[in-house]
Amino acid sequence: MPLPDYGPYPQGSVAAKEAKRVGDLIGCRVQPRRMSQAGDWRERHRRALAEAIELGTLKPLPEKWDLPPIADHFAHIDPINYPGMISFVASEEEGVLDRYTRVTPGRYISRYYEDHKISDSRRRKLIATVDPTGEVQFATTPDEITRVYKTGPESCMDGDHTFSTPVWPTSVYGAGDLAVAYTVNNRGRIQSRAVCWPDKQIFGRCYGDVERLEKALTDEGFETPRDDHSVDGNGATFVGARMLKVFLNGEENYAVMPYFDDLKVCLDAGDHWVTAESEPPVHAKDHPDMVKSGGTNGYAEIQRWCPKMLRYYSKRSFKFVHGVEQHWSAGAIESYAFRCEWSDEYWADEAKYKVTIPDAGRYGGNLYVSKKAFDQDGATCEATNKPCRKSDLVEHEGKMVSRHWARREKERAFREAEFRRPYLGMKADRVWVDEYEQIPVNVTISGPTTLNEISVRELLESRLPEPRNPEPHYVNELMVDGRVIRRRVA
Template structure:
C-alpha cells in the first residue's frame, strides 16, 4: 500500500513530510507515483509517494496536534470515555461536527472521518440514553439538539411558534374548537423540533419515535435532517417539497385524535397532511393508512385554510372516494351511493320517496316510477288497461278487478257496456285545470304531455266498430261537443 506526502522545510530547514489525505491510498506504487505528479501540479509543492509499512508514528503526531491546539478538543461537557485511537476533535471545516480517525490506514494519511455528534454517539456509544444524548449534542451544537412535542398542546405550540407554514401562528382558526395540529397528539406520532441559539424554534418535522421515521421538514432542513438521522431516524421522502413523497413510504398505523368541529355533519379537525395518505375511522380515533377501503369510512388531509375535513367513503358503484355528505342510502341493494351514481343508476320511488336502482323500477299507469318493493305492497296490475296502478285506484265489477279508468266499460255485475265512440281532441293544460279532480291533476302534471295525449288517443280508439272505451267519455267530455 502507498500514500502521498508533501515535502516542506520547517524554520530550521529540516524536511517535513505532510500526508495528503485527499488522495487516499494506492495498491500499486506506479499508481501512487503517477498521482504524485498530479498532486504536485495541483499544489505547487514537491510530492512523493511512500509505503504505508514505512510510515512514522501517526498516533504521536495526532496527540501533538491536539496538544498544540492545531485540532480543537471536544468541550468539557462531553464527558464520555474517549475511544482509543479516535483522537476525536471538532471537525476543522464544520465545528458543529466531530472528526475522528477511523482506521490505522486513515491515521497514517491523516484522514479524519466527520460525523454529526448524534451519529457519533449512536455509532460508538449506543448505551447512552436520550436525555444524556441531547445534552452531549447541545454541548457541541446547541441548535443540533432535538426536542419532541408529544401532547396536543405541546404540538400546537411548536406549530404556532415555529417555522412558517399553513398551520403556523399567523393563521386564524377561530371556527375550530382546537388548533388543527392537535390530532397528532394521540400518542404514536410526535413533532421533532430544534431551537436556535436564542431559543426560538427553527425547524420541525412530524416523526414516529418508536419506528424511527420522520417526514417533511419545515425550517432548517439540512440541520434537522442531520440531527434526526444522527439519532437513528430514517427520512421517509425523496425530496422535501410539498409533493416530494410520491414514491416513498408514508405513516401507516399511527393513531390520530378524533375531534369533531361541531360545525357540520361528519366534519373533524384535521391538519394539512404531508406524509399521511388517509386515516381510517376507528370509532373513537383515527388510524393512518395507505388508502381508503370499501366498506370503511376515512378522512383525508385537512384544508390548509380551514384545518378540517369531512369523512369519506368508497362509492360501491363508482369505486371512488366520496364525502359522506355527498352519499345517499339506496334501498334494494342497501348501500350508500355517490350522487353521481344515483343520477345515472337510481330513481326515486313515487310511492314512498326512497331511492332504488333502476332494476327495481316499476312504471305506473301515470308514468311515475315505483319500486318493486312498494308495488308489491301497494300496487296492482290491471288486465284491462294493461298498466300498473295503486291498489286504492282499483275497483271490483262483479268478478272482474280493474282500474277506475276502465270501470266505465262495465256495470256493477261486470257486464261490458255498449257506448258510441267519441271523437278525440288532445287535451290542453287549461282543460286539466278546469276538468280534472285536483288529486288526479297532481299525478297528470308529472306525466310527459305528448305521451299523455298519445295515451288518450289510444284509449279513445274503439275496440269494435260499435264499442268504445267508456273512459274517453268521462275524460274527454269536451270532445263530444267537438
C-alpha cells in the same frame, strides 16, 4: 456585609492589606474576618434565592430535572445573565463570599452525578430541560403539537392562519404514533420542526432551521428518505400510523386534516384513522372510508367506496339502496336505482323491486314505487285494471277507480257536450288556436256538414292537444273570417 469579589486570602496580614486598599477605594471601612466567624451563609443563600425566584429574576431547576439535589449547592438558573447554564455554590468559601460557579448542564451532570450511570438519551433530555438550544424535543399530545405549529416556523399551518375547524388541524397527529420534533433558540423560541415517528426512528420534511434539525435528529438515530426539504421535495411516507378522527361537523362528511407533506391517504379504522400509501385497489377485500390531505383549509372531504361503480366518491353523495342493502354513490343511483315516490326510499332498479303506476306522474308520465310500498298502500283501478294508490281510489258509476281516471272521464264527457254544435258548410284548412297553450294547430276538414249536428271533437280529436288543466271550461267560437277560436269561459 461580605464583598464577594475579594478573598479568600491565605494569611491574615494579606487580608488586612487588601482590606485597607479596598476601604480607601470605596470610601468605607473594610475589616477582614476569619471564615469560621462568618454568619450563617446557608440561611442567607436560602432566603435570597427564594426572594429572587419569587421576583422572577432567577428560576429553580425544571421539574423534569429529576436528579437528586446536591446539598448546599442552591442550584438555580439565571435566565437573564447566564441562560442555559446552572449556577450553584461550589464550596463553603464561595458560600461565605456569596459567589456562584456557573457551568453547562452537561458538565454539571458529569461532575456531580457520575455514579448515577445516566444513559446518553436521558442525559440529552436532562440537558434540554435547562439548555434546550440545539437539543431535539418532541411534542406528542394534541395540545403540545398545536403549540409547536402555532408558535413555530412559518407555514400554512402556523398561528398566522385561521381555520373553521373545531381543533387546530395539526392536532390530529397526536394519536400516539406520530410526534413533532422541534428545537428552540436561546430565547426559548421554536426555530425548527418536523413530523416524525419516534418508534420507527424516521422523520419527514423539516421547517425552519433545516440543517440543524436534520443533524440533531440524525445524531439521535433518526433517518429520512428525503433528499430535499422543500415543497417540491420527495416526501417520506408514514404508513400505518394512527391519526385522531375529528369531524368538521355533525354530518361526518368532512374530517379535520392538515396539509400533508409526508402522508398520502388515511383509511378509516374505527375510532381513528390509519395512514396508508395509497387507496385500496379494486380487488382488495375491504374498502374503508378514505380521506386525503386537508390542504390549507384544514379539513378534507371523506371518500366512500361505491360497490356498484367500484370507485371512491364523495361520502355526502351516498344513499342507502334497498334490495341490495348497500350505500351507493349518486352516479350509481342515477343509473341503477330508482326513488320510490311513496316512501322516498331508493331501491335497486330491478323488476322484482319495482311497480310502475302509468300516467300518474306530475306531468302525466309514469310513477315508480317499490314493491314493498305497493304491498302496503297499493290497489287496482277497476276501470283500467292498472295499479294505483289506495288513497287515490274514488267511486265512479259503481266502480272503485283511480282519481286520475275518473277526472279524465268527467273531462271527456264535458268536452263531448261542449264541442257538439251545428256547423254549416265548414271550409277546409281552418286554424284552431288553443287559448291555454297558445299554440296554433293546422286542421283540415273536408266535405259538407248539411244541417246535421256534428261533433267537432270527433273530427279534430286526432289533431288537437289536450289541455293539461282539465278543470277550466272552454267553448268553440266561429269567427267572421272563418277561423274557429277556443275560448275559456270559466
